[in-house]
Amino acid sequence: MSAVWRGLTYCRQVACRIAFQNTTSVPCKQLESNLLNVQSSCLSVTSVRNKVYIPADKFENPSPFKPLGPSKHGFNPKLFDGGRLPRGLAEPLKNKKKYKPKNRWSRNRAMFGQNDCIDILGDHNIHPSELIKSPAWLRGFNGNEMQRLIRRLNTEGYKIKQLYPTQYHDMWKRIMYLYKKYNRKRGFKHR
């Protein structure tokens, strides 16, 4: 792409030089646009890496001291020079996930928090911790891993022992490990 811009710049400079020398009644800009038929939006693209472009309206006449033609003629920079982002792709990226907003008013989300003050506004016979949807041994309980394991063994340990003996063994193994860890090291108790 940069080669195209460089070619355009070259043509424009030549055209302006001719127009300046002839000093015709036609203004430079008009002649330029007639000759090249280039849209103004295209000309607004500036190259950062190789400064070859000067906006058309910056000077009324091009500098006589500036050498004719583009600088670094024949040098191929091999880098994309068309702007900050890789635009101009023929097709949009296929792997990009489509933005899918969540429904903030689905049934669960709209009624989130219902009955959280049931012990205050209700008939004082029910507590919000009883309504938590969780395993029974975890309902209304916040403890570290060892406490959770012990609590679970207390409530459903007999069942686990009969149905899943390996899991029962692993749980006890973990409890023994954590007991030592909590009592001999620091900073793990509250995980």
Added chain:
Amino acid sequence: MMVLTNTLCVLPKQLRLGNILRFISTCSKKLNDGSYMATERPPLPIMTSRKIEFPNPYIAPKQAWLENLDTVNSEKLGIVDLHPDIFGVAPRIDMLHRNVKWQQLYKYINYDWEPTRAEVRGGGRKMWPQKKTGRHRAGSNRAPQWRGGGKAMAERGPYSKYYMLSEADRINGLCIALSVKYAQNDLHIVDSLEIPTDESEYLEELIDTRYWGFSALFVDDTDIMPENIALAASDIGQFNLMPVYGLNVYSILKHNTLVLTLAAVDKIEKKLLERLHSPFLHSSKKGKRPS
């Protein structure tokens, strides 16, 4: 007017104002040309004051319009007095945040679980000799750096973040949320939740014409709601019905408009004032369930 309200207070429960209004508003019908027949009402205003328990001697009661739901445009049926300790509290946003945070956390359960190196099967054999191989010192192929090995410092089993906010804070949060809604003109008190049709378009039109915002929460004192409004609101996610015992800070803040029936106002005030003036409020500081 005062005579009327005084007599109503004496009447038995079945003949209370809310129940009478509920009966009257069921009479509204849809006409053939699409409009709704105006309901027969007692001479307006129905009420200009309301009996308040535990009145605050220093602050005058807050006032709100009593509106209706059986016509699209709002009709002012009367004026309701609201308790200033519940509908006129200073808006402490930190307290609201504390309540919302508690609501999100106390029932949060994380089920993530990864096995440790002890729980993965195998791994008892030393992979290669300690020395002379030029390789690293491997003792087990279930160590965390191995593919197929256990996980170190992993999420262990279902855990909860349960904690109980103190009861005083939760009551305060409810009062603040109601006060904020009242102060921002987002609290509306209606005679009943009876509407003439079960079409959701009626409810949408009503809320659009009254500028009640995107979403609305309708609160009644019972959990058996009128059939029409239940059917009308069932199609639309942002219009929700809730009994008084389900009311909470998160829902009040989530919905743009809070619509309370007169009976719901009575019940909320009664429950909250009962707790605010109870000598046992601060006895259970953590809000735990009394055993």
